[in-house]
Amino acid sequence: MRTTASLLPARDLLRALQLRDLTDPAQGPHAVQLLFDDVLAALTDEWGCDLDVRRRHPLVAVEDNYDRLGYAPGDVTRDARYSRYVTETVMLRSHTSAGIPPVLRDLAAAGPRPGLDVLLALPGVVHRRDSIDRLHVGTPHQVDLWRVVVAGADDPSPLPGRDDLQQMIALLVQAVLPGADWRTVPAVHPYTRDGAQVDVRTPAGWVELAECGLIADHVLTGAGLDPARTGGLALGMGLDRALMLRKGIDDIRTLRSSDPRVAAQLLDLSPWRPVSSQPPVRRDLSIVTDAGVDAELLGDDVRTALGADAEDLESVAVLATTPHEDLPPAAQHRLGTRPGQVNVLLRLVLRPLGGTLTDEQANRLRDRVYAAVHRGPHVEWAGGEVQRVQWAHSQHE
Structure with a gap:
């Protein structure tokens, strides 16, 4: 059931x-x-x-x-x-x-x-x-x-x-x-x-x-x-x-792109002609979550959290996973992990197919992902105190 x-x-x-x-x-x-x-x-x-x-x-x-x-x-x-x-x-x-x-x-x-x-x-x-x-x-x-x-x-x-x-x-x-x-x-x-x-x-x-x-x-x-x-x-x-x-396309997001330079090439089977590529923006997150969570489940949570903005996300990679029991006591205290939880180092690679991201925009996306996947009592935002208040309010609800 x-x-x-x-x-x-x-x-x-x-x-x-x-x-x-x-x-x-x-x-x-x-x-x-x-x-x-x-x-x-x-x-x-x-x-x-x-x-x-x-x-x-x-x-x-x-x-x-x-x-x-x-x-x-x-x-x-x-x-x-x-x-x-x-x-x-x-x-x-x-x-x-x-x-x-x-x-x-x-x-x-x-x-x-x-x-x-x-x-x-x-x-x-x-x-x-x-x-x-x-x-x-x-x-x-x-x-x-x-x-x-x-x-x-x-x-x-x-x-x-x-x-x-x-x-x-x-x-x-x-x-x-x-x-x-x-x-x-x-x-x-x-x-x-x-x-x-x-x-x-x-x-x-x-x-x-x-x-x-x-x-x-x-x-x-x-x-x-x-x-x-x-x-x-x-x-x-x-x-x-x-x-x-x-x-010869190397990024699956290209198939749904609304960028005119891209969309025009998706009306035939001619070889792909790359358009100007934007530099990637990387954000690494140290999160606490439940044991057993994998890249597929995290990826789904990230898509849901970003909604339409998920189109700007090139990849989500799990760089490391450490169970609570394997963390040093100081790290357990700093992260607030409990038995049955893990510390995951998550890397987001943001690269819009058209346009660029400012650091502020990238940080906002990073924080939305963090709020969706982090399950620990202590938080580390890219922004300031406003986000801390929002986090506390959302957790209370």
Whole structure:
């Protein structure tokens, strides 16, 4: 049973639902749509299959996001620290795979015709708790690509297998990064068998592009489909990462930038031409917080604290974590730590994509982050006494 405190506040839900989906042409053009279209064309042209693009609402049933895909009841990813629950049974999807069970149920209800061969494509924004750096954001874009095949009544040909999965990977990589080298690494997913991670070679080394596998029988059975006659391929890809690799962009925040110099380059797939970069502004914070808090949870708290100003944040890094018990007595006294708490050295790197930050502006952002993540009795503000009064007042409330 989730407590009220673990549910997403109404203001955060509203902000999430108002976020622009860069994959949706109805919300304006974007290069990610062109890349998505290239991938769909590459697959359907080779297979000669039908195409069914589904744009589903980001609010989904918890059952579809987890249970019907095969996630175990105790899986850590279900924890409210990592998933965004709206009610006990509804959440903001943590992956576009959450749309697959209802689509398969639709196929079953319609009576899947023998000989059916369809590519299900489900793009959209997903919502998760993640670390903050140049490659990660709490609201990335994903696409699930599932090829579903129903054997014909008199057709002895087998359903798609490993060779077909290898072909799908090759087609995908060629569409995203023409000519790139790729490899697969075994991976386990609750909704596939023979699962694999797809990596591509870049100048910086191997980078993950997608996850894939053969559709697991239990996913088909749970939707009302016969796995003896129905099967196929399942692949999920991060569209932000794919576009960044294609255009040579090194900062994921660029994809949503409103700077005209940046936005104009996000209407095609031409190589990225860097605009003038602002110098980074670093702020190191020594905070007290509960043990077990990691970079992902801290990153989510920081995003929430900064709201729209989180766009100015390039990264949040945990430089060091020291449990209360390992601190010298003098440090315990100075910080006011208690058993079960840790002292975390946190580094914020602030770098607006357009414009600059003054020291005063950077300090204000630093203090907002500090107030959101610090759990100790003693405070160290970048500013003056006014902030101390505000802190005391907020803690009293």
